[in-house]
Amino acid sequence: MTSTEPGLRPTKQRLAVAAAMSSFEDFRSAQDIHELLAHRGDPVGLATVYRTLQRMVDAGEVDLLRTEDGEAIYRRCSDTHHHHLVCRDCGATVEVEGPAVERWTRAIAGEHGYGDVSHTLEIFGTCPSCR
Numbered sequence: 001m002t003s004t005e006p007g008l009r010p011t012k013q014r015l016a017v018a019a020a021m022s023s024f025e026d027f028r029s030a031q032d033i034h035e036l037l038a039h040r041g042d043p044v045g046l047a048t049v050y051r052t053l054q055r056m057v058d059a060g061e062v063d064l065l066r067t068e069d070g071e072a073i074y075r076r077c078s079d080t081h082h083h084h085l086v087c088r089d090c091g092a093t094v095e096v097e098g099p100a101v102e103r104w105t106r107a108i109a110g111e112h113g114y115g116d117v118s119h120t121l122e123i124f125g126t127c128p129s130c131r
Contacts, residue, residue, distance in 0.1 A: 016042040017052040027065055027073035027086075027093055065093075068124050083120070087127035096123070
């Protein structure tokens with residue numbers, strides 16, 4: 001979380017959430033992040049965790065992924081546009097690139113006259129360890 005983000009003061013709680021996000025590479029739920037903060041001795045309310053994560057998503061600092069059951073999970077963004085292959089059992093995640101997906105997205109948007117298009121893609125399966 002940057003201090004230059006418009007309208008967002010870098011409070012102690014917000015900085016604690018940002019630091020927690022930097023401490024892991026996998027996707028985690030807001031509840032998991034809240035527990036991590038509590039374990040570290042950072043008194044941050046769950047509502048503050050949710051608000052901070054949403055602002056970090058909006059700022060492009062955090063990836064948001066919806067699991068098959070609709071739960072939101074979060075991870076620090078990588079530097080490149082990518083998609084996710086996610087294990088539905090353990091949550092292990094692999095970043096994948098998809099040139100065909102990019103072409104398909106532009107084609108579909110163009111067919112319907114849409115511009116300024118963005119997209120997300122998550123592929124769910126079972127990883128080798130869980131099979």
